[in-house]
Amino acid sequence: MSGSVQSRRLAELYERHVGRAVALAALVGGDQDAAEDIAHEAFVRTAGRLSGLRDASAFDAYLRRTVVNLCRARARRASIERRYARWLVQREVDPSPSRTEDQDVLWRALGELPRRQRAAVVLRYFEDLSEEQAADALRCSPRAVNALVSRAMAALRERIKEEEPT
Amino acid sequence: MIDLETRLRETMQAHAPSPVSRPMPPRTASRVVRRRAASIATTLAVAVAFVLGAAGLFRYLSSGPTAPQPAGEATVTMPSPTEPGVNFVTPASFADLGPGEWPTVEFGGVKDPYVDREVGADLNKSVVSSGFVEGTEWSLTTFASGGSGTCGELFVGEMGDDGGVRFCSQVPDEPGQSDLRIAGTSFGLGPVTAYAGVASPAVARVEFELADGSHRTVEFAPRLEARLFVLFVPIDAAGHIVAFDRSGERLASEPMCVGSPAPVEQVTGCGNGLSTTFSAVSAQP
Numbered sequence: 001m002s003g004s005v006q007s008r009r010l011a012e013l014y015e016r017h018v019g020r021a022v023a024l025a026a027l028v029g030g031d032q033d034a035a036e037d038i039a040h041e042a043f044v045r046t047a048g049r050l051s052g053l054r055d056a057s058a059f060d061a062y063l064r065r066t067v068v069n070l071c072r073a074r075a076r077r078a079s080i081e082r083r084y085a086r087w088l089v090q091r092e093v094d095p096s097p098s099r100t101e102d103q104d105v106l107w108r109a110l111g112e113l114p115r116r117q118r119a120a121v122v123l124r125y126f127e128d129l130s131e132e133q134a135a136d137a138l139r140c141s142p143r144a145v146n147a148l149v150s151r152a153m154a155a156l157r158e159r160i161k162e163e164e165p166t
Numbered sequence: 167m168i169d170l171e172t173r174l175r176e177t178m179q180a181h182a183p184s185p186v187s188r189p190m191p192p193r194t195a196s197r198v199v200r201r202r203a204a205s206i207a208t209t210l211a212v213a214v215a216f217v218l219g220a221a222g223l224f225r226y227l228s229s230g231p232t233a234p235q236p237a238g239e240a241t242v243t244m245p246s247p248t249e250p251g252v253n254f255v256t257p258a259s260f261a262d263l264g265p266g267e268w269p270t271v272e273f274g275g276v277k278d279p280y281v282d283r284e285v286g287a288d289l290n291k292s293v294v295s296s297g298f299v300e301g302t303e304w305s306l307t308t309f310a311s312g313g314s315g316t317c318g319e320l321f322v323g324e325m326g327d328d329g330g331v332r333f334c335s336q337v338p339d340e341p342g343q344s345d346l347r348i349a350g351t352s353f354g355l356g357p358v359t360a361y362a363g364v365a366s367p368a369v370a371r372v373e374f375e376l377a378d379g380s381h382r383t384v385e386f387a388p389r390l391e392a393r394l395f396v397l398f399v400p401i402d403a404a405g406h407i408v409a410f411d412r413s414g415e416r417l418a419s420e421p422m423c424v425g426s427p428a429p430v431e432q433v434t435g436c437g438n439g440l441s442t443t444f445s446a447v448s449a450q451p
Contacts, residue, residue, distance in 0.1 A: 023185040126182065
């Protein structure tokens with residue numbers, strides 16, 4: 001394959017997939033500033049690993065898995081945790097007027113979930129993946145995904161109940 | 167009343183950046199091409215290492231068992247976590263470590279050694295030792311498990327990201343009592359090879375009798391009930407790990423079982439004490 005053809009195919013793949021990957025990284029990682037970098041890095045790694053790029057659906061799954069893994073690796077670093085905490089505080093001070101109060105409560109509750117639970121919730125309800133597909137991205141069993149989502153939902157319900165006026 | 171799933175979807179849609187398509191930044195294509203070239207080179211290097219390892223193993227097996235040697239001059243002492251760092255140095259950068267080259271290992275200096283906390287498991291794990299291997303963090307922890315006796319876990323990488331291995335004094339796949347339970351592990355990120363194990367109270371010292379005739383003695387961490395040890399070895403190290411009692415009698419011997427380095431980002435394990443391996447936190451698919 002000539003360099004220009006390869007470059008054009010890469011550009012097409014980039015345009016098709018990276019926007020969604022940015023959104024996924026922002027939700028899983030909780031840091032919208034870092035999401036662009038993570039999505040870009042994930043694209044380079046995924047495209048650099050695949051010898052052929054004919055199977056677009058496989059590329060999507062690999063890219064998603066790489067995004068989740070990069071978010072996880074990044075989240076393990078304490079400095080990033082601190083930055084995220086600051087970002088949350090900032091959000092509370094300056095909430096976007098386009099979002100409802102209910103959504104902000106739920107968003108904060110989502111941000112307080114353990115990272116793996118949050119990733120499972122994002123993959124299931126934002127990416128609309130099946131348990132099997134989410135398990136592939138998280139590298140665990142579908143049963144584990146089910147358990148993670150169940151625990152996350154229970155925690156979210158509990159948190160919302162606390163926030164609601166009695 | 168909207169159900170929680172719908173509210174969640176709406177919330178995430180509202181907060182996520184809009185997934186618009188975006189143009190590929192300049193130089194991305196060249197980065198992808200360079201990465202592909204590196205990936206191919208790595209695959210070739212692993213294949214060559216595998217062939218060389220197999221050839222070395224064949225030569226070793228063909229030459230017959232090596233005669234027992236007296237304890238050599240090279241002795242590695244495992245300090246307690248509170249002692250200042252000890253370093254046995256073979257200068258080499260991580261990626262440049264070739265066959266026969268010992269990795270640089272430092273004890274101590276890790277601010278917060280990694281302890282793997284399992285979800286739902288109430289195992290009281292404590293850190294036995296920690297340090298750096300070729301500049302990468304490692305940690306050795308121990309805990310008691312009802313069905314498995316005394317167990318240890320060796321993790322490599324910041325927050326255990328390069329993976330780990332668990333070994334125990336009782337292993338279902340290897341029934342019966344043994345004075346020496348070992349797990350050989352190859353961490354694909356590096357790569358780095360290590361042997362860790364747990365010895366019975368009858369064992370006074372554990373010695374690595376290497377195929378090249380050299381010896382390394384590991385001592386147990388002082389002031390600890392658990393008789394755990396770890397030794398990071400060259401990626402192609404072969405030989406036996408031998409347990410001796412106080413009178414110098416050989417109590418048990420286990421082969422150094424790691425044949426070849428694990429593929430990048432994978433963790434492989436072997437040995438009569440191997441319980442499980444923990445995969446690397448992968449940044450690659």
